[in-house]
Amino acid sequence: MSRYYVAVDVGTASVRAALVTPDGQVKHTAEEPVVIWEPRAEHYEQSSADIWSKCCRAVKRVTQDIDVTCVRGLGFDATCSLVALDRHFQPVAVNHTGVRERNVVMWMDHRAAEQAARITHTKHRVLQGVGGVMSPEMQPPKLLWLKENLQETCWKDAAHFFDLPDFLSWKATGSLCRSLCTLVCKWTYSPSEGWDDTFWSAIGLEDLMENSYCKIGEQTCIPGTPVGQGLTAEAAADLGLRPGTAVAASLIDAHAGGLGVIGADVRGHQLPCEEQPVTSRLAVICGTSSCHMAVSTQPLFVPGVWGPYLSAMLPGLWLNEGGQSATGRLHSRMQVKVIFPGKIKVCFRKGPTGYLRQDPSDEAKRIKDNPNLQDKSAPQREDKVKENARSVVFMRGGDVSDRKEVLGEYVLQFGKYKDKSFRWLLENDVGYTIFLTKKVEEEEERAGQFKPEGPKKDSLLSFLEYSRSFQEIEDLLNYLTGRSVAPPVRNEDDNLVGFGINAEKTWRDVWESRADGYAAFILQKQCVTGSKMFRLQQYLTQKKSQLQSVSAEHASTGLTASASHPPEMEDDEELERMMLSISPPKVQGQLKVEEGEELGRMMLPTFSSKIPDQLSENHIHIHTCSIKLHSFP
Structure with missing residues (x-):
């Protein structure tokens, strides 16, 4: 029987999953965007529930074509963001607005810059392990900011603070054991000495010392070792895997990349490092930030360089790391805004003569024909879909104020293509777009409205707004309906x-x-x-x-006559005099209306302004064709 492993990488803007064989071959991959909130400058927040749900989606996608009994293990890496939960393991708001869903202070959040500077000023001995300077991207200053700024709404309720990689391990296994990778690199923990009480007291966070530091971690484990008893029944159901599937202790995302480079088998490639130990290698990891990593057998203290961290990446070895925050994100903005200016274009599939092809692409056919490839999860609300789309556009350096660009990243909440982006649908199945447009118009025109309600209706309306913003779609619709268009009217x-x-x-x-x-x-x-x-x-x-x-x-x-009321009497009399002026010269006459004509439409105009003193001959002639004037004998 085949054996597989599932790797889950939670980056800044998305979750990526891979199905991997024991010899390292990647069989399937999937990616899901995650939501980012920026409520104010230097504040970046996420939702642990959103991140977990995206992990589950990605894992289900990469395992949908295999027997999940073949999956022998699961591992997580993630950004070093801070997750806050209460004693019931429910989200706690990390923002002034009190929105509990936003319970993650992202790694790149610099709200705690002032607290970080104060911690650096203490010159405590633990700072020797971070190059002598506390970064606002580490957890102690973020925790101090929460205590000082959100005492009532966050700090008093919070019972558990996790690094995001450890949150994912807990969510999967129920174990509160923390990885040495996160605690050593971002929390000042020492594998040999444990927590330093004097440090937490010196910076004003002595309350975290209660109950053997239970809020931030009592138990630790080496990265890669099994956590708890494997997947819980609940987590297994969420991920589509078997209960008890082994889960490895997590890593920070950059450190997972560093492990892959430093530990890579390079035999047979004639590289200078082929016969050298891992301590001779330097890993350069480029994501949203760039990071340079190296391990050594002895601790090396370098001012301004993080580390040395014992057993944070490889057991028994010391890790040093340096780099620069947000360089990858800067490059992304340069790529989109400068090197390749403008929006991401929709690449319509076209026939030999340039017309839009309405048949589905090969990828679309596979999804339509295979129910296992179709997303069956509950539809998301429109506001959640929008937040996801804005995050995608924001992180690639796009313009989040451009509604059309954001709509392109909305994902469908209905049908066989559910969870595919609007842009993807236009590129892969224009025929389905035309079908939706006609179906909605027919339903709308039959009953004055169409039936779908809630997120599905919102998604459908948003998609039609997006699709009809393209001239190519409008031209195709006009062509298809051209023969049934009603003849033009003069008015x-x-x-x-x-x-x-x-x-x-x-x-x-x-x-x-x-x-x-x-x-x-x-x-x-x-x-x-x-x-x-x-x-x-x-x-x-x-x-x-x-x-x-x-x-x-x-x-x-001073004229207040209503447009919905008949004209005043003098108007009627004036109209009668004008009508009699075109009849034979009799004092009295009789008006007879031909069958099917509405005299009232002519005699009683519905506008509120005064009828002019005279009507033009042309105006009178239009109406006299349907009237016969008969004199009394």
Whole structure:
């Protein structure tokens, strides 16, 4: 039977999972974006629940084509972000707004710069292990900031503080054991001496010493060793794996990369380091930040260089590391904004003559034909989808204020392509886009609205807004519907409604009979751009605006007649005199209307302004064609 291992890497902006064979071959990979909040300058926050859910999705995707009994182990690495939970292991807010969901202070959050400077000023001996300077990206200053700034809403409720890699190990196994990688590198823990009480007292965090430091870690383990009893039943169900599957003690993401480089088998490649020990290698890890790592058999103290850290990456060896924060993110911004300026373009699939292909791509076919490749999870709310999309755009250096660019990264919340981005769908199945557009228009026009509600409806409307913002889609829709387009009318008032119970009425009829409430109903609907209902809504909005302008003008001149009431009596008499002026010279006459004509439409105009003293011959001629004037004998 085949054997596999699953590796989960939680970076700054996304979760990546890989299915790997024992000899190191990567069989499948998957990536899921994670949400980042930036409530103010230097504050960056995430959600531990969001991160875990994305881990579960990614793992399910890479294992969907195999028998999960073949998965022999699971390992996590993650950024060194700070996670806060209460005594019930529920999220605790790390922000002034009190939003509990945002319970992760990200590694790149520099809100605690002032606290870090104060800790450095103590010149405590533990600082020798971090180059003599405490960074705001480490956990002690962040903890001090939470105590000083969120005493009531965070500090008093928090019962557990985790480094993110340790949170993932706990979530998977239920074990509170912390990895030496995180505690030694980011928390000032010493594998040989443990926690230093004098340090925590000196910086004002002596309350963390209670109950043998249970809030930040009583038990430790070497990276890579088994944690607890493996996956709990709950975690196994979340991940789609078997309960009891082994889980390795976690690593910080950069350190996982460093281990891979320093420990790589390079035999047979004729490299200078082939016969040299691992202590002769330097690992350069480039992600959102860049990091240089090397291990040694003896501790090396270098001012300004982090470490030496004992057993933080390899057991019994000392690790030193240096580098620069956020260099990868800076490069990403330069790449998008300078080297490749502009938005990410949608690459439509086109036929030989340039027309859009409506058949699904090979990737889309595989998803449509295989239910195991289709996302069956509950749909997300629109605000969550938007946050995810903004995070994706933000981290690649895009413009988060550009709605179209952000919409492209929205993920579908319905159908066989659920969890694929809007941009992906346009690139892989334009035919499905056309189907959705027509289905919504038909449903909308049949009943005045369409049925889906909640996140699915929001996702569908957002997708149609995005797809119809492309001229290529509009051109294709116009081409497909060209033969069924109604003949043009001389006046937009004469356009037919074309849907619902009022399908045969004109737009003018709807406006003039607005007292029945139908016009108000149309005005308040959320319509699909370009649909019949949308065009009627635009017409009614224009009419309403004109009416309000006229009413305001009349109010200023003392004229207050309502547009929905018949004209005053003198107007009727004036109209009668004008009509009689084109009949035979009789004192009295009789008006007879041909069958099917509405005399009221001509005789009782619905506008509120005064009828002019004279009507033009052209105006009179239009109506006399349907009227016979008979004199009394």
